[in-house]
Amino acid sequence: MSIFEYNGSAVVAMVGRNCFAIASDRRLGVQLQTIATDFQRVFKVHDKLYIGLSGLATDAQTLYQRLVFRHKMYQLREERDMKPETFASLVSALLYEKRFGPYFCQPVIAGLGDNDEPFICTMDCLGAKELAKDFVVSGTASESLYGACESMYKPDMVIFT
Template sequence: MSIFEYNGSALVAMVGKNCFAIASDRRLGVQLQTIATDFQRISKIHDKLFIGLSGLATDAQTLYQRLVFRHKLYQLREERDMKPETFASLVSAILYEKRFGPYFCQPVIAGLGDEDKPFICTMDAIGAKELAKDFVVAGTASESLYGACESMFKPDMVCLYI
């Protein structure tokens, strides 16, 4: 069994017409044992940017704390919020920095950029980005989520149908 499957997770992000949706499960488990049913995998960075972290729960929480710290430093220096593309590059750099002892998590980033253009991407444990124009999935249920997303996704969906 992979260390990525130890706590289990399911994350999906999908884009629509000037909007996006990001969703996850709330179960925290240790293999087949359920520890909690209210675990938060998706976190708000600012009003137009969210990150979901699947994988080992302790590494996900540590990585999230580092990302919040770096975003606050960026806000102090630049006096503005990060664009989703910039934040994705930051996450990728932090993950690549720890490539020899990686964080065992797979981030999913979703946000609205300039002129409310939706942005979604996912990464592996060493920060290799996978940009998408339709949807991204992550976690132990990714095979099932791919099928559901491929059957339900239509280009330029309105927010109500995502």
């Protein structure tokens, strides 16, 4: 069993017309034993940017704390929020920095950039980015999520309110 599968996780992000959606499971487990059913995997960076962290739960929490710190430092220095592309580069650099003792996380980043253009990407634990125009998945259930996303995705989906 891979260390990525130890706690189990599933994160998915999908784009639509000037919008995005990001979702995850809430189960925290140790192999087949359920520990909690309210574990947070998707975190808000700012109003237009979210990150989902699949993988080892302790590494996900540590990585999120470091990302919050770096984002706040960016806000203080630049006096604005990060664009999704910039945040993805920050996450990639942070993961690559720890490549010899990596965080066992696979981030999914979803946000709205300039002119409310949706941006989604995922990475491996070393920070190699995979940009997508439709959907990205991460976690132990990724094979099942790929099938579900391929069958449900339509270009230019809109928000129903």
